[in-house]
Amino acid sequence: MLPSPPPSAFSFLRPPRNLASQFELTTQSALPDHPTVADLPRAVWRNKRYVLEESLSRKGSKGRKSWIKRHGFFLVEIDTNDSPLSPYWACRLCDAKGQPEFFAAAATSSAADHLRKSHRIFESSQAADPDLSTDESERPKRRRLQYSAVPRARVKMIRELSLGLLINTNVPFSFFSDTFFQQLAWQLDPHLADQIPWSRQSMGRLLDDTYKSKKDEIKQELSDALTKIHLGFDLWTSPNRHAVMAVTAHFLDRQGKHQSRLLALRRQLGCHSGESLAVTLGQVVREWKIEDRVGTVISDNASSNDSCLVNFYGDLDAEMSLADVRARRMRCYGHILNLVARAFLYGEDFESFEAESQVFDLLGRREDDLRHWRKKGPVGKLHNVVKFIRSSPQRCELFKRISRENDEAQEYLLASESTAELEVVMNNDTRWNSTYLMISRALVKQGDIRAFLVHPEVEKWLPEADMLKGDDWRLLAEIKLILEPFYLQTMRTQGWGSEGGNGRLWEVMTGMEYLLEHLEDRKLFHHAVPDEAGGQDTNSQAEQARGRPDRNRQLPARFRDCETDIHPRKSRQGPLSDRGSRQCDDGSGKPSGSLGIDDMGKDHRHYLRLSIMTAWQKLNEYYTKLGDSPLFAASIILHPSLGMNYLEVNWASEEQLVWVRDAKIGLSDYLDRWYHCNRPVDEQQKMIMDTSTSLSVPRTTTEVSVFKQWIKSRTAKTTVMGSELERYLRLEPQETEDPIEWWMAHQGQFPMISQLALDILAIPAMATDCERSFSLAKLTLTTQRLSMTTETLEKLQCLKNWVRHGAVKLGATIVLRVIKYLKYDPGFDLFDLRAALAPRMIGG
Structure with a gap:
């Protein structure tokens, strides 16, 4: 049925002919945010005013289900004070003639008789009308629901x-x-x-009900996404001892904005093998109907995740090879930074160290735990001191009193705020940045901590082995300096992408290069300091540092014969100046200038060297694994401000040119496999066929014609493909703050590459949204709500995520629009407001 034309200006001057036209006229404007009965659409007939019954609230009412609803209006008469009176049913067929018939709606028998006798309209099934199938005297009595004046x-x-x-x-x-x-x-x-x-x-x-309706909105948003849907997943043990998998979706919307949506908090039953994880992940993907839109998957470095993705992608596409799966397996950058920093702080076997500490804590073996932490040098001693302060209210009060006394002793502070009320920060076993924050706060409160340690009550109870000396403070300052770039990288890339940066894939490889160079600088600096008692091990490490240990990246099989030791990108002519070792005055807690590293004890110097080497090896291990996927290097190449020029400058040695070639070929192969051969309509092939058919080739030379077409198809395909990629690679680095905006503006110039670039720019560097979901879910599952089912928890957390990201809004006012079926259509349900009334969201 065609929609009716909009009313003319003259139609507003003449009185409405019937009820339908009056309702049609009054439904053209939106209701206010807080509507009353006076704001509802109404119709006037013979000096009586009516509103639609469905627009009034009746607590406990489930709506009319009688068959006569399709053929008339259920109305409620209102008095002069806008108070509801009695309900009526008005015939639509009679209303179309300008003579509506009204019947009391307390029962539907009179209205049904009217339809049968006057219009020959019968109900197809008598059972659907409870008013006709049961005698009035036999029908069970129930409380009549009263109409309310509340819309x-x-x-x-x-x-x-x-x-x-x-x-x-x-x-x-x-x-x-x-x-x-x-x-x-x-x-x-x-x-x-x-x-x-x-x-x-x-x-x-x-x-x-709300979850179901809002879920449909998110499904539509995923369907309209500009890019592929990249997934992130992680596991969590809830407070009620359930294994839960969080699944998040990452994509660019039609405006090129990064979007992140929580898709599931699904209970993971059984073992946590890769096959079991793949089943749960596949169920979520099929539930959201995005099987053909899945791009990459971001997760931590657990080996079970590798087998999970092999099974997951194998179910989605049976032709996907192991190399294809590896190309789409994105390692969480935050997890890598966590592993490297923990290796620096606690050594290569940091997991055993943390597990042993947890056992001592659970068994209440306090002295064993103190000795265990003390083995880790100044970091462990600081941990014991902070734990000593925070383990007793009396010690906390003593520490605050000493802090205030030190603060009052300083007559004035010119460029700094008072730190007297700052608390010392306690680290935990699993979050390395809590140790960094503990050290940072301790350095700020150094004067207060030193004064606390020499207090008579403290000296009596704190073991001498936990007392922090001058060398300890110098080492802590150096540790903070070394860990600070890791902390800043974590904070930068854990957020949602802003203008193509802060948490995007291109920051992973560049960030790891930056951190590797940072560790190499500190390693070379510390090896440049003489150590007479260092022994052969130290001397050999010093020689290695002067040559800068090779950073060997594993190449794909086709380049394995070309693999060689990689020399440093740039030479180091001599020892670096001290950029981090500082000493603080005994009482002030403020740095008093730079101090040479040779003032630090040899044990501390040896500890630093080993820690830096351990961290460097761990970071280099994961840097090498980036070669499994061409997308990490491609994310740099397809960043307009970086491009191929960045790789050529940073991989400048003869051996590193293999990396550049590998990156370029990997990008070309991935583009050809996933963005050329599988396009819905192959424009290049169509162009080739059109060109070949236009040639005047005799019909008798079929074999020659087919052969020429084959040659032209291969040539044209390579030329078109190569021309687009090569044209981009020949560009100079572009000055742009937002690579997404740049690629959207150049989609016409680079149709295939722009789609790949946008897909890559939508990939996050970390799977931190899963961790955020776990943190928020833990706030919901308090000790008094542990009986909550995982299904309810999933609905709560998904809605919370969608609302906070602006994807959906809770709280709506109804916009009454001109509905085309106000004109008679016996097959349409006129006042099913779920279809007739469209919500306009006003706030969340």
Whole structure:
């Protein structure tokens, strides 16, 4: 049915002929944010005013289901004070003639008789009409639901806002059943409070319905995405001892903005093998109907994740090879930084060290735990000191009192704020940055900690072996200097991408190059300091440092014969100046200039060298693994501000030119395999066929013609392919702050490469959104809510994620639009407002 033309200016001057035209006229404007009965669409007939029954709230009502609903209007008469009176049914066929017939809607028998006798309209199934199938005397009595003066649109909006409050503040579903809240709501608006079902069961049903409706919106958003859908997943043990897998989606929307959506918090049953993980991940992907849109997968470096992705991609595409899976396996940059920093702090076997510390803590073996941490030098001693301060309220008070006394002793502070109220920070076993923050805060509070350690009460209880000396503080300052770039890299890349940076894939390889060079600088600096008692091991390490240990990147099989030892990119002529070793005055806690590393004890110098070497080896190990996927290097090549020029400058030695060639060929092969051969319509092949058919080739020379077409297809394919990639590679680095904006502006010039570039720019550097979901879920699963099912937790956390990212909004006012079926259509359900009323979101 064609939509009716918009009303002319003259149509507003003449009185409406019937009810339908009056409702059509009044539904053209949106309702206000807080509508009343006076704002609802209405019709006037014979000096009586009517509103649609579905627009009024009736607590407990599930809506009309009678068959006569398709052939008439269910109306409610309102008085001069806008209070609802009696319900009526008006015939649409009679209304179309300008003579509507009204029947009381308390029962539908009179209206059904009218349709049968006057219009020869019969119900197809008598069982569908309860008013006709049962005698009035036999029908069970139930309480008649009273009409309210509160519009249903307002009730719907307030219910969604109430659900948003539950989701955002992590309060239980029974929150609105609280007596004091009920009294408060009654005082504010008794009519409204009486109409809103706020019971725990009602809020649970509302959560289910809202999740289903909002999930459809997210599905549409994923369907409209500009790029492929990249997935991130991780495992977590919930407070109620369930294994839970979080799955997130990352993509660019049609405006080129990075988007991240939580798709699932799904319980992981059984063992955590790769096959089991792949089953859960595949279920989530199929549930969201994105099987053909999956790009890469970001996860940590667990070996089970490797086998998981082999099974996962094998289910999606049976033709995908092991090399194809490796190309799409993105290692979480944050997890790599975590492993490297923990190796620096605790040695190569850091997991055993942390596990042993946890065992001592669980068994209450305090002295063993102190001795265990003490083995780690100044970091372990600082851990013991901080634990000593925080383990007793009396010690915390003593430390604060000493801090205030030191602060008052300084008559004035010119360029710094008072640190007297700052607390010392305690690290934990699993988060390396907590150790960095502990050291940073300790250096700020160094004067206060030193004064605390010499207090008589402290000297009596704290072991002498845990006392921090001058060398210890110098070593802690150097450790902070070495770890600071790792901390800054973590903070930079754990966020959501902004203008193509801060958390994008191209920052992984560049960041690892930066950190490798940082470690090499510090390693060369410390080896340049003489150490008479260092022994053969130190001397051999010094020789290695002067030559800068080779950074060997594993090449693909086709280049394995060309693999050689990689020499340093740039030479080091002599020892570097000291950029980090500083000494603090005994009482001030402020740095007093730079101090040579030779003032540090030989044991501390040896500890630093070994720590730097361990961290460098761990970082180089994962830097080597980047060669498994061509996308890491491609993310740099396809960054307009970096391009091939960046790789050629940084990989400048003769041997490193193999890396450059590898990166270029890897990009070309990936582009040819996934963005050329599998295009929906092969424009190049079509162009070749059109060109070949235009040639005047005799029909008798079929074999020659086919051969020439084969030659031309291969030549044209290579030329078109090569021309687009080569044209981009010949460009000079472009000055742009936003590579996404640049590629969207050049899609016409580089149609295939731009799609690959946008897909790569949508890949995050980390899977931190999974960790964020776990942290938020832990706030929801308090000790009083541990019986919550994983399904309910998933709905709560998904809605929280979608609302906070602006993907959906909770709380809506209804826009009544001109509905085409206001004109008679017997097959359409006129007042099914789920189809007739479109929501306009106003806030979350």
